[in-house]
Amino acid sequence: DAKTTQPTSMDCAEGRAANLPCNHSTISGNEYVYWYRQIHSQGPQYIIHGLKNNETNEMASLIITEDRKSSTLILPHATLRDTAVYYCIACKDYKLSFGAGTTVTVRA
């Protein structure tokens, strides 16, 4: 699976949109982009995934660039409960390879 690169950490303000970037320049055509998050002391939680079209669900939006070399996860109205480690993973089947992720801290 392709390697992904994410910032180590970021802060965002409660109530504002949080935009989390991810680079996956070596992604292959059949690899999806998956996002998970892990709140402290819990198991990871699936957020969203996409192949080439932008996707939206009740939790977040995923914007994938046309060349598929990068993507952005958008949390539209961040709350304190969104404080977590966010993982961007390029995957074509079942084997999720988690990197270090981005530690997102939402501040009041």
Next chain:
Amino acid sequence: DTGVSQDPRHKITKRGQNVTFRCDPISEHNRLYWYRQTLGQGPEFLTYFQNEAQLEKSRLLSDRFSAERPKGSFSTLEIQRTEQGDSAMYLCASSLPRTAEQYFGPGTRLTVT
């Protein structure tokens, strides 16, 4: 709640002892996965099952680790002759086939003293 459950949530054992963890997946999910997570790192894939068949076990960390899913429902992960380096969170997840949309349990935290 019909999510993934794991038992026990915490296990403290002495070095050299054997431990076994259980995972109950979401009932309609035929894929089941085991991961290990050490402090400050993301989860590391260990093995997975489709129904009762263990389709990949090359990532199991050593021959002291084994996993079973005898009837295609719950699964067990056993670590024999535990070492202090085995101290970690052991996570189980389940999914439908042909997707990486996995649902994780709360994990079992193992401490080897």
